[in-house]
Amino acid sequence: MTFEWLHPFLIATALLLAAVGAVRRVNLWRAGQPESVDFVAGLMAMPGRYLHDLHDIVERDKYMSKTHAATGGGFVLSLLLVVLVHLFGVQNQILAWALLASLALMFVGAIFVFKRRLNPPSRLSKGPWMRLPKSLLAFSSAFFILTLPMAGVLPEGAGGLLLTIVLGVFIAMGLSEMLLGMTWGGPMKHAFAGALHLAFHRRPERFGGGRSTGLKPVALDQRVLGVQKPEDFKWNQLLGFDACVQCGKCEAVCPAFAAGQPLNPKKLIQDMVVGMAGGSDAHYAGSPYPGKEVGQANGGPLLTITEGLIDPDTLWSCTTCRACVEECPMMIEHVDAIVDMRRFLTMETGSTPNKGAEVLDNLIATDNPNGNAPASRTNWAADQNLPLLRDVKETDVVFWVSDGAFDMRSQRILRAFVSLLKAANVDFAVLGDEELDSGDVARRLGDDATFQSLAKRNIAALSQYKFKRIVTTDPHAYHCLRNEYTDFAGDVFKGVEVLHHTTFLNELVQAGKLKLSRFKGGKVTYHDPCYLGRYNGEYEAPRELLRSLGIEIAEMERSGFRSRCCGGGGGAPITDIPGERRIADMRMEDVQTTGAELIAVGCQQCTAMLEGVVEPRPQVKDIAEILASVLLDDEAANDVENQLEEAF
Amino acid sequence: MQLDANTSMDLKIVSLISVGKHPTSGRARRAEQDGRAVELGLTLAEAGRGKQNLTVLHAGDSQQSALRSYAGMGLESVRVIQLRESADAVSPLTEYLRKHVPDIILTGVRAESGESSGMVPYLLAEKLGWPVVPRIANIVSIKEGVAEVLQALPRGQRRALTVRLPFIASVDNAAAEPRQSAFGPANRALMEQQQAGSETDTVRSEWSELPARKRPKRLKVVKAKTAADRFKAATAKPQGSGGKVLKDKTVTEQAQAIFDLLLEEGVLR
Numbered sequence: 001m002t003f004e005w006l007h008p009f010l011i012a013t014a015l016l017l018a019a020v021g022a023v024r025r026v027n028l029w030r031a032g033q034p035e036s037v038d039f040v041a042g043l044m045a046m047p048g049r050y051l052h053d054l055h056d057i058v059e060r061d062k063y064m065s066k067t068h069a070a071t072g073g074g075f076v077l078s079l080l081l082v083v084l085v086h087l088f089g090v091q092n093q094i095l096a097w098a099l100l101a102s103l104a105l106m107f108v109g110a111i112f113v114f115k116r117r118l119n120p121p122s123r124l125s126k127g128p129w130m131r132l133p134k135s136l137l138a139f140s141s142a143f144f145i146l147t148l149p150m151a152g153v154l155p156e157g158a159g160g161l162l163l164t165i166v167l168g169v170f171i172a173m174g175l176s177e178m179l180l181g182m183t184w185g186g187p188m189k190h191a192f193a194g195a196l197h198l199a200f201h202r203r204p205e206r207f208g209g210g211r212s213t214g215l216k217p218v219a220l221d222q223r224v225l226g227v228q229k230p231e232d233f234k235w236n237q238l239l240g241f242d243a244c245v246q247c248g249k250c251e252a253v254c255p256a257f258a259a260g261q262p263l264n265p266k267k268l269i270q271d272m273v274v275g276m277a278g279g280s281d282a283h284y285a286g287s288p289y290p291g292k293e294v295g296q297a298n299g300g301p302l303l304t305i306t307e308g309l310i311d312p313d314t315l316w317s318c319t320t321c322r323a324c325v326e327e328c329p330m331m332i333e334h335v336d337a338i339v340d341m342r343r344f345l346t347m348e349t350g351s352t353p354n355k356g357a358e359v360l361d362n363l364i365a366t367d368n369p370n371g372n373a374p375a376s377r378t379n380w381a382a383d384q385n386l387p388l389l390r391d392v393k394e395t396d397v398v399f400w401v402s403d404g405a406f407d408m409r410s411q412r413i414l415r416a417f418v419s420l421l422k423a424a425n426v427d428f429a430v431l432g433d434e435e436l437d438s439g440d441v442a443r444r445l446g447d448d449a450t451f452q453s454l455a456k457r458n459i460a461a462l463s464q465y466k467f468k469r470i471v472t473t474d475p476h477a478y479h480c481l482r483n484e485y486t487d488f489a490g491d492v493f494k495g496v497e498v499l500h501h502t503t504f505l506n507e508l509v510q511a512g513k514l515k516l517s518r519f520k521g522g523k524v525t526y527h528d529p530c531y532l533g534r535y536n537g538e539y540e541a542p543r544e545l546l547r548s549l550g551i552e553i554a555e556m557e558r559s560g561f562r563s564r565c566c567g568g569g570g571g572a573p574i575t576d577i578p579g580e581r582r583i584a585d586m587r588m589e590d591v592q593t594t595g596a597e598l599i600a601v602g603c604q605q606c607t608a609m610l611e612g613v614v615e616p617r618p619q620v621k622d623i624a625e626i627l628a629s630v631l632l633d634d635e636a637a638n639d640v641e642n643q644l645e646e647a648f
Numbered sequence: 649m650q651l652d653a654n655t656s657m658d659l660k661i662v663s664l665i666s667v668g669k670h671p672t673s674g675r676a677r678r679a680e681q682d683g684r685a686v687e688l689g690l691t692l693a694e695a696g697r698g699k700q701n702l703t704v705l706h707a708g709d710s711q712q713s714a715l716r717s718y719a720g721m722g723l724e725s726v727r728v729i730q731l732r733e734s735a736d737a738v739s740p741l742t743e744y745l746r747k748h749v750p751d752i753i754l755t756g757v758r759a760e761s762g763e764s765s766g767m768v769p770y771l772l773a774e775k776l777g778w779p780v781v782p783r784i785a786n787i788v789s790i791k792e793g794v795a796e797v798l799q800a801l802p803r804g805q806r807r808a809l810t811v812r813l814p815f816i817a818s819v820d821n822a823a824a825e826p827r828q829s830a831f832g833p834a835n836r837a838l839m840e841q842q843q844a845g846s847e848t849d850t851v852r853s854e855w856s857e858l859p860a861r862k863r864p865k866r867l868k869v870v871k872a873k874t875a876a877d878r879f880k881a882a883t884a885k886p887q888g889s890g891g892k893v894l895k896d897k898t899v900t901e902q903a904q905a906i907f908d909l910l911l912e913e914g915v916l917r
Contacts, residue, residue: 346828365677
């Protein structure tokens with residue numbers, strides 16, 4: 001061949017330029033705030049995190065996981081061998097055959113990528129991503145032909161000048177996509193940034209089946225509270241944004257996007273990349289924020305994000321349901337980023353929309369979001385004769401009542417739960433007026449100062465008493481107590497178990513401490529609250545409880561970890577950003593497709609949202625209410641036993 | 649807000665703030681009306697040259713954390729005349745205001761704690777010799793040293809008044825709501841302490857404070873015939889009955905009417 005120097009030269013140039021690009025990209029990330037990361041351990045764990053954690057998520061879509069394994073695996077192997085065979089000129093038939101095999105694998109994968117791109121679903125980004133399958137095919141086929149002579153299949157120098165030129169063009173095209181694109185911002189960037197993102201992830205606890213959902217506290221003495229400019233993110237958050245593959249899985253599950261509110265998690269992450277690198281969003285080729293045109297947003301690492309890059313309404317549309325995070329194959333943390341930016345809006349500019357400011361003022365002045373008199377917190381239980389921790393000092397179970405105490409609908413849930421506790425002879429007590437709002441809403445609205453104040457005072461109240469467990473009917477309080485108070489609690493929660501009431505009731509029922517008759521209603525479905533399911537991984541206890549009543553649950557298509565939010569989380573009902581539809585209405589449609597007459601729920605917020613849907617619609621009941629309705633008192637229980645005895 | 653170029657250049661505004669008290673929890677907070685006085689001051693200052701034209705002034709304890717919730721509205725500093733708890737605020741405030749000569753002084757109608765007499769604007773006006781405009785809802789314009797203000801009346805009615813600068817105005821609940829207080833600026837704002845001589849508020853020291861008791865209320869029998877009347881009866885603020893409009897009468901008649909009233913009320917004997 002006359003141009004023997006050409007291909008090694010192309011490969012070397014591409015590698016060199018890719019290295020330059022990598023340094024530039026790394027510097028973009030380094031502009032972020034310091035965050036300590038165990039570099040060595042992270043890098044060591046990276047392959048495992050890729051093969052298990054990331055691949056487990058991709059595996060939910062079998063077509064794509066096989067395609068990616070073939071293409072990605074084939075490419076990584078091919079690249080190593082290309083460097084050996086074509087750059088360093090190692091003459092070895094076995095290596096050449098191995099290269100042929102890996103290129104063939106990559107080629108087959110690329111065909112499937114190509115097929116997927118023929119009629120792509122709307123969630124996928126177009127633009128440069130449409131070019132990617134062609135580049136993959138060019139790379140794999142060109143190097144395949146180039147390697148044939150070395151494997152001894154074709155004679156050296158076969159094909160002549162024309163083939164050399166054609167191959168040269170294909171190789172240049174393939175190399176620039178696969179290597180330059182990786183570090184200069186092409187679609188392949190996801191491989192480079194994604195690998196490092198897995199290694200230096202801000203929540204390493206998530207790998208290996210773990211769960212890390214609590215928001216990170218703000219240091220309140222900082223220069224700027226929350227994230228004003230892209231630079232205010234931690235460096236590994238910036239790195240995480242760069243890992244996005246624009247697959248749009250987040251967009252497909254986002255309740256706010258479906259409701260036509262101006263939020264699209266994928267676009268949000270891409271806007272973060274625009275902000276980090278500087279420029280405009282004109283090159284973005286995916287679905288826009290509903291109702292907003294693409295191409296108007298401009299940003300830079302030193303520019304305020306909410307002035308020109310992102311409309312604050314986009315940030316306030318989020319219900320913090322975590323569906324996007326759960327679906328993201330790159331394990332990007334959308335909710336963290338959104339709350340970080342909300343913190344700036346609330347704690348620095350004081351621009352929480354609609355009822356936000358009022359709710360926060362109430363939380364500060366009265367420790368509850370609606371400004372009720374703090375002394376009236378136990379009024380709901382005037383006839384319940386609940387033991388107070390102030391009097392008993394020590395108990396097995398602390399019943400965390402939550403702000404449902406002020407709401408007449410939620411009080412029915414609380415009463416039902418108390419009747420169950422009493423029926424099971426549980427040794428329990430409540431904090432009474434010493435209990436304050438958990439701080440959930442304040443924190444989701446970005447007011448971490450108020451959250452921390454409430455958390456610290458709640459912890460101080462709890463620390464005076466001895467108890468083994470805290471049980472609450474409110475998944476939001478549950479999440480705060482279990483996952484977020486630990487940052488401030490010291491030893492107070494040591495040896496203390498925090499439980500949701502469905503988990504606790506399930507234990508009681510399975511241990512035979514509650515005498516229940518069978519449920520005699522119609523068809524029942526179960527709605528997973530986000531803060532119980534995705535935030536805390538409790539999908540099974542509520543279902544087991546329902547099954548133990550003889551209920552066969554008519555599952556919705558979106559249930560379990562894919563459950564759709566009711567629209568009530570993250571302060572969304574307070575900020576109330578307009579959309580085309582209501583999230584609760586969409587969830588009710590999900591319910592109605594199952595034909596259920598009753599929705600079992602484990603959260604007072606979900607109850608309120610779902611009951612807010614206009615009738616006719618199925619009834620909404622908390623699991624505690626359903627249980628209390630089939631609870632047998634001692635006499636009735638004896639009757640049932642006698643009847644059974646008579647029957648046999 | 650229309651501001652005349654000449655006056656707005658060096659329009660000095662002072663908003664007086666007090667420590668509020670939350671009606672259900674009793675905690676110290678930003679007072680509703682004083683917050684509105686700061687809001688109106690900020691709006692005026694922003695329409696003019698900038699926030700430096702607004703001084704937010706408190707007479708009391710600079711350590712009081714409720715003051716920070718005013719600062720969270722975006723103030724760089726709050727000026728505090730440091731006083732003992734028992735001290736009377738009026739004379740140190742007068743002294744300060746005589747020295748700094750602002751154009752507009754904004755206050756709440758009455759404080760949410762302490763004596764809550766609503767006398768501060770009147771006492772200051774008496775000592776400074778300035779006019780008082782009670783219960784304003786907005787300042788519409790300031791032109792050539794004359795301000796056009798809207799006074800809040802019951803049932804959402806407004807009365808347009810013109811008043812020459814300088815003047816004191818108390819801000820009604822009908823004025824624009826105070827903006828959200830943000831933690832960051834609140835935490836960073838400077839509390840500029842000033843020392844001042846003060847006298848003990850002897851009247852107040854003789855009082856003892858008790859929680860208010862709800863007095864029994866005479867049942868109101870609504871004789872309204874239509875829904876609109878019932879709605880009015882349920883929502884209306886009590887409107888002063890009686891009274892005469894003497895705007896178009898002669899000066900002698902007007903003077904005679906006032907004289908008669910003063911006699912009737914026993915002010916003159």
